[in-house]
Amino acid sequence: xxxxxxxxxxxxxxxxxxxxxxxxxxxxxxxxxxxxxxxxxxxxxxxxxxxxxxxxxxxxxxxxxxxxxxxxxxxxxxxxxxxxxxxxxxxxxxxxxxxxxxxxxxxxxxxxxxxxxxxxxxxxxxxxxxxxxxxxx
Numbered sequence: 001x002x003x004x005x006x007x008x009x010x011x012x013x014x015x016x017x018x019x020x021x022x023x024x025x026x027x028x029x030x031x032x033x034x035x036x037x038x039x040x041x042x043x044x045x046x047x048x049x050x051x052x053x054x055x056x057x058x059x060x061x062x063x064x065x066x067x068x069x070x071x072x073x074x075x076x077x078x079x080x081x082x083x084x085x086x087x088x089x090x091x092x093x094x095x096x097x098x099x100x101x102x103x104x105x106x107x108x109x110x111x112x113x114x115x116x117x118x119x120x121x122x123x124x125x126x127x128x129x130x131x132x133x134x135x136x137x
Contacts, residue, residue, distance in 0.1 A: 003031045004056075010111030012036065013083070014043045017054030020062030026038075028065050046078020047111050053084040058092055070102055081105055 007013035012035055020028060036045040048069070070080040082104045085093060093099040 001027055005031065008049075008108060009044070011049050011081075011108050013049045013051055015051040015054065019057040020055055020065070020103050021057065021059045022061040025061040025065045028062070029068075032065070032069050033062050038072060043056055046073055046076045048073060048078070049081040049105075049108055051083045054084065055086060055089050058089050063092070063096065064099065067098070070128045079103065079107070080109075081109070091104060 001016065001020055001024035003017075004015045006013050006015070014028075014031055016028060016036065019079065020023065036048065061097070066080065066082070073080050080102065082093070082102055084106065085104060090099075090104070093102065093104065
């Protein structure tokens with residue numbers, strides 16, 4: 001798996017390509033951690049978009065990374081957005097029901113300091129997804 005981080009407006013966009021599985025999930029976890037957490041250990045960047053047009057496969061380990069970071073960013077007042085997931089990955093998000101929680105978009109919404117992203121859904125307490133235990137990709 002390959003990743004590349006770029007800034008677009010108020011967003012940190014991480015482009016993800018290849019396969020997101022048990023062997024590569026730690027790479028994305030590290031990329032997210034390094035990109036969002038300064039020396040203080042607190043999450044500083046709260047608006048993260050994962051560009052998934054180059055992602056060909058994801059398993060439950062990869063989905064766990066997405067869920068953990070979605071929860072972490074939501075707790076800090078931000079969000080995790082998924083951009084352009086491939087058909088296989090989009091299907092996996094639908095089958096697991098994660099598409100009801102993790103926002104999937106074709107473009108980045110505007111981020112304003114006062115309100116965050118204008119059209120991003122917010123999780124209701126107790127409505128967060130649990131980590132998947134076994135999902136075939």
